[in-house]
Structures are given as structure tokens and as C-alpha cells.
Amino acid sequence: MIHALAIALACAAFLMLAASMKRHQRDLVGRAVPEPRARLARIAGWVFIAVCWSLEAVVLGPALGTIVWIGELSMGAWLAIAFINWRSGRPTR
Amino acid sequence: MKDSLRQSMALFHTWSGLLLGWLLFAMFATGTAAYFQDEITRWMQPEVTGSADPETSAQGAVRYLNTVAPDAISWYITLPNGRSATTQVYWQPGDGTRGKRGETSAVLDQTGRAITVRETSGGFFLYRFHFDLHYMPVLWARYLVGIAAMFMLTAILSGIVTHKKIFADFFMLRFGKGQRSWLDAHNVTAVIALPFHLMITFTGLVTLASMYMPWGIAANYASPAVFQEQVFGREPAAERSGRAQPLVDLAPLMRTASAEWGGKQVGYISVTNPGDATARVLITRSPGAAIAARGETAAFAGATGKALGGHTATGAAVATESVMIGLHTGRFAQWGLRWLYFLSGIGGTIMVGSGLVLWTVKRRTRLPDPARPHFGFRLVERLNIAAIAGLATGIAVYFLANRLLPADLAQRADREIDSLFLAWLAVGLWGMVRPAGRAWTETLALAGACFAAVPVVNALTTSRGFAASIMSGDWLFVAFDLMMIALAACFLQAAGKVAQHRAKNASAPPRRAARKAVSQ
Numbered sequence: 001m002i003h004a005l006a007i008a009l010a011c012a013a014f015l016m017l018a019a020s021m022k023r024h025q026r027d028l029v030g031r032a033v034p035e036p037r038a039r040l041a042r043i044a045g046w047v048f049i050a051v052c053w054s055l056e057a058v059v060l061g062p063a064l065g066t067i068v069w070i071g072e073l074s075m076g077a078w079l080a081i082a083f084i085n086w087r088s089g090r091p092t093r
Numbered sequence: 094m095k096d097s098l099r100q101s102m103a104l105f106h107t108w109s110g111l112l113l114g115w116l117l118f119a120m121f122a123t124g125t126a127a128y129f130q131d132e133i134t135r136w137m138q139p140e141v142t143g144s145a146d147p148e149t150s151a152q153g154a155v156r157y158l159n160t161v162a163p164d165a166i167s168w169y170i171t172l173p174n175g176r177s178a179t180t181q182v183y184w185q186p187g188d189g190t191r192g193k194r195g196e197t198s199a200v201l202d203q204t205g206r207a208i209t210v211r212e213t214s215g216g217f218f219l220y221r222f223h224f225d226l227h228y229m230p231v232l233w234a235r236y237l238v239g240i241a242a243m244f245m246l247t248a249i250l251s252g253i254v255t256h257k258k259i260f261a262d263f264f265m266l267r268f269g270k271g272q273r274s275w276l277d278a279h280n281v282t283a284v285i286a287l288p289f290h291l292m293i294t295f296t297g298l299v300t301l302a303s304m305y306m307p308w309g310i311a312a313n314y315a316s317p318a319v320f321q322e323q324v325f326g327r328e329p330a331a332e333r334s335g336r337a338q339p340l341v342d343l344a345p346l347m348r349t350a351s352a353e354w355g356g357k358q359v360g361y362i363s364v365t366n367p368g369d370a371t372a373r374v375l376i377t378r379s380p381g382a383a384i385a386a387r388g389e390t391a392a393f394a395g396a397t398g399k400a401l402g403g404h405t406a407t408g409a410a411v412a413t414e415s416v417m418i419g420l421h422t423g424r425f426a427q428w429g430l431r432w433l434y435f436l437s438g439i440g441g442t443i444m445v446g447s448g449l450v451l452w453t454v455k456r457r458t459r460l461p462d463p464a465r466p467h468f469g470f471r472l473v474e475r476l477n478i479a480a481i482a483g484l485a486t487g488i489a490v491y492f493l494a495n496r497l498l499p500a501d502l503a504q505r506a507d508r509e510i511d512s513l514f515l516a517w518l519a520v521g522l523w524g525m526v527r528p529a530g531r532a533w534t535e536t537l538a539l540a541g542a543c544f545a546a547v548p549v550v551n552a553l554t555t556s557r558g559f560a561a562s563i564m565s566g567d568w569l570f571v572a573f574d575l576m577m578i579a580l581a582a583c584f585l586q587a588a589g590k591v592a593q594h595r596a597k598n599a600s601a602p603p604r605r606a607a608r609k610a611v612s613q
Contacts, residue, residue: 003429018264063384071433074286081281084264
């Protein structure tokens with residue numbers, strides 16, 4: 001179950017990072033985000049990624065934790081991309 | 094300057110990726126399946142049920158070997174782990190002959206009885222094909238695979254340089270935009286699991302590094318055997334003394350060894366000169382019990398049970414190699430991580446596949462006469478069909494053959510493998526003779542249909558169908574059926590997409606012509 005939590009955290013991290021990028025803001029937030037807010041989202045995204053690593057490092061140890069963390073980041077990123085795609089309303093825009 | 098570097102890298106990426114791309118696709122696909130090789134084997138041996146205890150299994154194996162091969166030079170016992178339920182034994186006959194395959198090995202249950210299962214190579218074949226290929230000498234295959242892996246590594250590195258906007262395009266996956274969509278798919282699958290792709294390619298090379306670069310060992314050791322002995326503690330067998338002495342019970346030795354390794358499970362046991370006063374038992378840690386693949390060993394005197402000392406490969410280089418091989422094979426991975434490995438592998442397979450398709454998509458628009466492409470283009474197009482749809486069909490047929498071939502067929506395991514390649518060849522030939530667009534639709538649909546047939550055939554030929562497996566809580570069989578259905582859905586969806594695309598293209602030119610006519 002720790003995987004589900006960590007993947008959710010990684011997904012949230014990537015959504016934060018996406019929200020800090022101009023081209024995804026309309027899809028995610030519905031409007032342009034002012035720069036201070038965007039910077040906050042960027043910081044939050046990286047903090048979430050760090051928290052995700054710390055979580056795995058504490059539970060599984062730094063070696064195994066890092067391996068698992070990389071796999072979870074990939075899955076989290078996939079979910080984030082799927083979400084952004086769903087929000088942007090495919091196929092063309 | 095920067096642009097010219099990028100251009101040359103793009104050119105390099107295009108060709109290093111293409112040249113052995115078809116082989117890389119097969120390596121990635123079967124290697125990904127190999128993360129579940131034990132599970133695939135269990136599915137392919139539906140006669141085997143339940144689980145087995147390693148200690149009981151070791152005792153059972155000794156009982157079996159004592160009756161079958163009491164005077165063997167050595168016994169090798171692979172114990173069951175959490176994922177498998179059988180013991181595999183292999184022995185070197187006492188007369189020094191190598192013995193025919195199948196005559197010096199057996200699959201046992203935990204009581205030490207040989208199980209009469211259908212003869213199959215199971216998931217192990219997919220694992221071995223991934224680096225040994227088939228129908229060719231293993232040595233050649235490994236060199237070929239090594240060259241392919243080296244190309245892959247350079248393709249990844251040059252791909253990173255070529256990719257202009259790794260961060261800006263990180264989340265970009267646009268559908269329905271032709272070439273742009275293929276590029277997006279290729280980029281996203283590559284970037285999302287980039288650490289995995291780099292790791293898997295590099296560590297893959299490391300697994301066979303001493304074969305690709307034997308000079309380090311050649312320069313420092315008298316022979317590879319001396320290297321093995323000094324670094325890994327593999328001593329040559331002593332002469333038999335001729336004084337018979339029964340082997341001690343292995344269970345206490347296993348417990349001693351396991352305790353020495355901090356509770357890690359035993360994976361393999363080998364016994365040299367069994368039944369003799371000089372017998373020696375070597376217990377090796379299970380590769381699944383730690384990240385490092387090369388397990389610690391513990392040696393015991395077979396006649397007395399006296400500990401002869403253990404051996405842990407020491408030295409930073411050996412430890413690094415051991416961890417890298419462990420990372421590549423992922424034997425240490427529990428369920429969650431195993432699925433992450435598998436999904437990353439799927440991503441890698443899609444990355445290679447989409448890269449191959451992208452090569453043709455990019456060039457199709459630039460062809461002087463799209464109706465009659467030149468030979469090179471046609472070749473790549475057809476090889477893509479053969480590699481992608483052909484291999485998928487082949488793997489599905491491999492599973493189907495496992496259920497449909499008669500259980501008592503001679504050399505049954507080989508026939509299963511042959512059916513994989515026959516199906517692959519058939520799809521490849523089909524792709525050659527049909528128009529490319531239509532061939533894609535047909536072969537992808539065929540692959541989908543074959544995967545869809547697997548759960549049906551399984552339900553009809555065994556008592557472990559989908560419903561029965563759910564009722565008995567047999568999640569391995571349930572998951573296998575679901576995976577087959579998911580693969581079938583993906584391939585059928587892809588076939589539908591290609592058909593749709595073709596229909597759109599077919600109707601486009603007349604419309605354009607009509608518009609032209611109106612404007613004139």
C-alpha cells in the first residue's frame with residue numbers, strides 16, 4: 001500500500017510542476033497562473049518529490065527505497081500525463 | 094555550433110536506433126515478460142498447485158537424487174521460493190558423460206517426487222531468448238545482443254541531446270496529430286522512464302561484460318577457472334575417496350547458513366561427491382533475498398555437517414557488478430516493485446516500437462512518390478510489421494501451444510518454442526505480401542485475437558479458467574488472464590486506429606481534388 005501512497009504523491013508532484021508551466025495552466029487550473037503562484041507550485045512539486053524519496057528511504061532503506069522511488073516517479077508521471085490529457089479534451093486543440 | 098551538434102546527434106540517433114531496432118524491440122519485449130518468468134512458468138505448468146517449503150523440498154530432493162543418481166559427480170538443487178512451487182534438480186552423472194537434456198534433470202514437488210508436468214520451457218525461455226536468442230550458437234547471440242545493447246546505449250545518450258525540450262515537453266502527449274503524436278509518444282515513453290532505460294541498458298551490458306571484455310581476467314589470471322576460484326570461491330571437486338558415507342540432513346545446514354546471512358533465504362544447494370566421505374555441500378543465498386545478485390555461499394562437509402567456512406565475494410568491483418546484475422534482473426523485487434519494473438519495461442518496449450514506426454512516418458511525407466516507396470523504406474516498413482505484430486502474435490501462440498499441443502508429444506518444449514517462431518515467421522511473410530497499411534491492420538488484429546484466445550483456450554483445456562481461479566482465489570491465474578485481455582484490447586485498439594487512419598487517408602485525396610475543382 002505504501003506504493004499507492006507514494007505514486008499518488010509523485011503524481012501530485014508532477015501535477016504541481018505542470019501547473020507551474022504556462023502551457024498546461026489553462027488545462028489544469030482553467031486560467032493563467034501569476035508567476036509567484038507558479039513558483040510556489042514549482043517548489044511544492046520538487047518538495048513532494050523529495051518527500052516521496054524520504055518516505056521510501058525511511059520505510060525500505062536508502063538503497064531499495066531509491067530504486068522503488070524511481071519506479072514510482074515514472075508511474076506518477078504517467079498518471080499526471082493521463083490526467084492532463086483528459087483535462088485538455090482530446091484529440092486536438 | 095550547438096545546432097550542428099544536435100543535428101549530428103539526431104542523425105546518429107536515427108540510425109543507431111534503427112539498425113538493430115528490431116532486435117532491441119524483441120529483447121525489450123521478452124525481457125519485460127521475463128520479470129514474470131516464474132509466474133509464466135507456473136501458468137504454463139497448470140498441473141502444479143500450492144506452494145512448497147524450502148527445507149522440506151531440499152530433503153525431498155536429496156531422497157530423489159539418492160535413488161536416481163547416487164554416484165553422481167555433483168547434484169544441483171534449485172529450491173522453491175515464494176514465487177515458484179517446484180524444486181529443480183540437475184546432476185552430473187558419475188561416468189563423466191554430460192548426459193542428454195532431460196535425462197539428468199527433473200522437476201520435483203516438495204516431497205521429492207518427480208512431477209509429471211507437461212514438458213515446457215515456460216517463462217524461462219522468454220528470459221533466455223532475451224539474451225541468448227534461439228536457433229543460433231549462444232556465443233554469437235550474446236555478441237549480437239551486446240552490440241545491440243551498445244547501440245541502444247548510444248541511441249539513448251544521443252536521443253537526450255537530440256530532444257530539444259525535455260522539460261518543456263515533459264507532459265506533452267498529443268493524440269491524433271500524425272507524426273507529432275508519434276514523436277510525442279516516443280519522447281514521453283523515453284523521458285518518463287529515462288532512469289530505467291539507462292539503468293537497464295547499462296547493467297544489461299554489465300551482465301555479460303567479462304565475456305565482451307575478457308582481457309582484464311586474461312591479463313591477471315592463469316585461466317578463467319582460476320579467476321572463478323579466487324573471486325567466487327568455486328573450488329574444483331575433490332577426488333572421490335571410495336569410502337561410502339551418507340549425506341547429513343540438509344535442513345540444519347540451511348538454517349545455519351541462513352542465520353549467518355542475517356536470515357536471508359537459501360536459493361541453491363550443490364553437493365559434490367554425494368554419498369562419499371569427501372562430499373561437500375555448498376549452500377548459496379537466494380538471489381531474491383538481496384539486491385546484489387551474486388549470493389553469499391556457505392560450505393559444509395557432507396559427511397559430518399562441519400562448517401567449512403563461507404565465502405562472500407569481496408572487493409568493490411565484484412560488489413558493484415553483483416548489484417548491477419541484481420538491478421537488471423530484479424530478482425529481489427517484491428510484488429509492487431516487480432510491477433513497476435514490468436510497467437517500465439512495457440514503456441521501453443513502446444519507446445523502441447514507436448521509434449521504429451516514427452522512422453517511416455517521418456519519411457512517408459517526404460517520399461517522391463508515396464504510392465511507390467523506395468526499397469529501403471519498404472524494407473523498414475515490413476520489418477516493423479514483422480518485429481512488432483509478429484513477435485506479439487508469436488508470444489500469444491507460444492501460450493496457446495502450451496495448452497493445445499498434446500501432453501505426451503515428443504520434445505514438447507521445443508515444439509512450443511517452434512510454434513512461437515512459426516507464428517512470427519508467418520506474420521512476417523504476411524506483412525511482406527500485403528499492402529503495408531492493410532498488413533498493419535490485419536497483423537495487429539491477429540495479435541489481438543491470439544491474446545484474446547488465451548484465456549478462452551485456458552478455460553477450455555484446464556480446470557483453472559478465469560471463473561474457477563477467482564472462486565479459488567488463485568490470483569496468479571486471474572492476473573495472467575487479465576493481462577492477456579489487456580494486451581488483446583491494446584492490439585485490437587491499435588488495429589482499429591490504423592484502419593481508421595487508412596479510411597481517413599483514402600477519402601482525403603478525392604475531397605482535395607473536389608475542392609480544387611470548385612475553386613477553379
